Amino acid sequence: MAGMTEIDLADPGRLTVPGADRAWAVLISADRYEAERLVQHDTLELTGLETDRRPSPGDPVAVVVDGEPAYLVALGRVESGVGVERDPDDPDPDEDVTPLVVAYTRRLLDEPLPVDGLVFHDSLTPLTADRWRALADRLGPPPPRRTWLVSLDLPIEAASPAEAVRIFWSYVRELGPRELPAYVSPSGDELAMQAYVLGAEANQDPEEDD
Incomplete structure (x- = not known):
């Protein structure tokens, strides 16, 4: 990181930081x-x-x-x-x-x-x-918190609802946030729903990719 001012590590001292010495x-x-x-x-x-x-x-x-x-x-x-x-x-x-x-x-x-x-x-x-x-x-000040609706929809083939739930959680554990898209929208504004993969907004419309 060229051009940066180097910090002297030899004697950092005890710093005057509220609630801590260093x-x-x-x-x-x-x-x-x-x-x-x-x-x-x-x-x-x-x-x-x-x-x-x-x-x-x-x-x-x-x-x-x-x-x-x-x-x-x-x-x-x-x-x-x-x-x-x-x-x-x-x-x-x-x-x-x-x-x-x-x-x-x-x-x-x-x-x-x-x-x-x-x-x-x-x-x-x-x-x-x-x-x-x-x-x-x-x-600056922390941003205000609000309620979000987050969902994960997967088509599951199973013999019963209970089995479908078990398979669902198996997929979630195996694939996780690196592969599965989660859908999030502000509470009360479901039309603003966006998909997120890898912690970032991800386009899930194949027609828009063409």
Whole structure:
């Protein structure tokens, strides 16, 4: 990431961040980012972080996707890894390593923000208090929540309704959000229904593809 101001990792100090002594940025791969977009997780669990410095519980964390440019995709706070179910999407699971567990406080998975001024020598780097605040301020207030209708329709051949339901869930478990289109619309406006695959809007009209 040429042209970026390098952060001095030798002495990050104890930063004046409300509610914590230090702030951090963690770098995830594009593949992990895609996995996080597919299924809603309360936490981000990571192992294989090649750094001697480890955040403490309560430390704020900015989650950044590697790339040119890099993108901010979430904010969170460090939790203890004890008793947390291991994430199958973790690219480097290791039973002998204590994972870094980040509880999401704000997600930008669908509208990531480009960031500059960050240089990662490892997958984890400390942030100054001013840098953390600058990233958090860019998000603004969280968008209002509303009710959505989400459906998944599959034609199933079966001898009974109960068998059809079992086959349906087998398909859902086997194919999942990477292959099955889910249909979503605002509650009360079903005509605005859109199909989503891989966490993004997907055209399901073959005539429009011709």
